[in-house]
Amino acid sequence: MKFTEILKKIDESIGRCYFVVAFDLESGLPISGFSRQYQDSLESITAANKQMIDIVLKGQQQARLPVIRAALKNFKELILETSKSTFVILLPRPDKKIAVAVGVPKDVQLGWVKYSIQRHYDELVDALQEL
Amino acid sequence: MEEALKSLVQEMKNEIPDAIAVGIFSIKDGLILAHQFDIPGTDPNIASAVHANVFRTFERFLGLVPEEIAGSLKAITLSVEGAFFFILVDDEERLAIITATRSSNLGILRVLARKYLDKAVEIVFGS
16 A cells, blocks of 8 residues: 555656556566556556566576676666657566566656656555565 | 778777667668677677567567557667667668667767667668
């Protein structure tokens, strides 16, 4: 419950989120999340975000150069910008077992999205540790 | 054209704060057109092929989010411990510019990537 409340705080801070979801990185299953417009699509949205992270993790396994492998192992955040939206995926827990993904319209400033997440980041990490 | 692109990436690498690598590649075939890498042992052809593949894979998976919010891929930012990778795609999805830097100033990184991508498009396509 507490965790969902924090996701809602992030949504409220950004103002115009398409979705905010948290999911288990190993299984890809949703832990919590909500969307004002796309509640029925949260499962497929979570699956898409999981796939995006898998691409990075697969790249890490396949990287031949140790420096690249080490860099990708310490992956913290992925931002995808499209012609319509911006998608931000974070791995807030030190053990990187849980990912949090946010989707916003492209005209929402990226700095504001990052700031809105950042201002609740510590609460997010604490709540995630309790899961 | 090749010399102009080489000169362009050199200029870009000099201008981007703490740049580790810069490159311009063709999205369609994954071939690198010009690069400047500070990472010893990096094969630029493999690097560009990987990036082109990453780009296409990301596009494919955008198909999983509702169509009205998916759109076409324009930029990717990957933050890792102590470094940032940024890929910017031109409006017609022909060329992409990749930058890797140790600087955390993402604003200047984006501005410079846009500036040099526009120049690269001009050199390659003349517009």
